[in-house]
Amino acid sequence: MTDTEICNMALSKLNVARITDLRDGTDTSRQATECRLIYDITRDMVLRDFPWNFARKRQVLALVTDEYVGYDYAYMYPSDAVRAVEIYNPTSSMGYEDGYVVDGLYIEGRAKTKTPKIPYEVVTNSTLTHRHILTDQADATLIYTARVINPNNYDSSFIQALVWRLAADLANPMKAQPQLADQLMQRYMLALGSAEASDADEASEIPAKVSSYESARG
Secondary structure, three states, rough: OOOHHHHHHHHOOOOOOOOOOOOOOOOOOEEEEHHHHHHHHHHHHHHOOOOHHOOOOOOEEEEEOOOOOOOOOOOOOOEEEEEEEEEOOOOEEEOOOOOOEEEEEEOOEEEEEEEOOOOOOEEEEEOOEEEEEEEOOOEEEEEEOOOOOHHHOOOHHHHHHHHHHHHHHHHOOOOOHHHHHHHHHHHHHHHHHHHHHHHHHHHHHHOOOOHHHHHHOO
């Protein structure tokens, strides 16, 4: 998968001719020019709109010397972050749901994590040159959505969402019918909803502990 292929998938929603290459500048068609103008920022917007699993990253934050009223620590915002998700809580605890019986066999409950959220704030420093993360957490680790630029790392749900959003953003420059942009944006929102349901199912697939009865049978 390439950036050019993603753009062509979006252009196909508008019944517009394909482009030959997004990046090298040899294609001077109107659609290629418009794609170059919006592709990177639209990609980042779609990354921000949902905490995509494939783009999730953890990083120990770099402490800065700037001081802010109301917080004990200030950290540098990661340069590749497009959305801060949460500060990792090192005191999170693991618990288990109650067990249940299936066909006379007792199944122990699934594992579940109880993680209190650590408050933080993202601000711009006084010289307007850097973004900082403010928190009372010492040695903070940020969980965030990273800027992923290699399409080979995208999952299928993200590609689908990006295609619909690109098509919606290209509709007006490509002189599509006025209502088409709204329809394409609705499809984009549906794609985000589908991704959320898929991620929720994936996150809930925490293997149950093997019951003592099952172990004895094995």
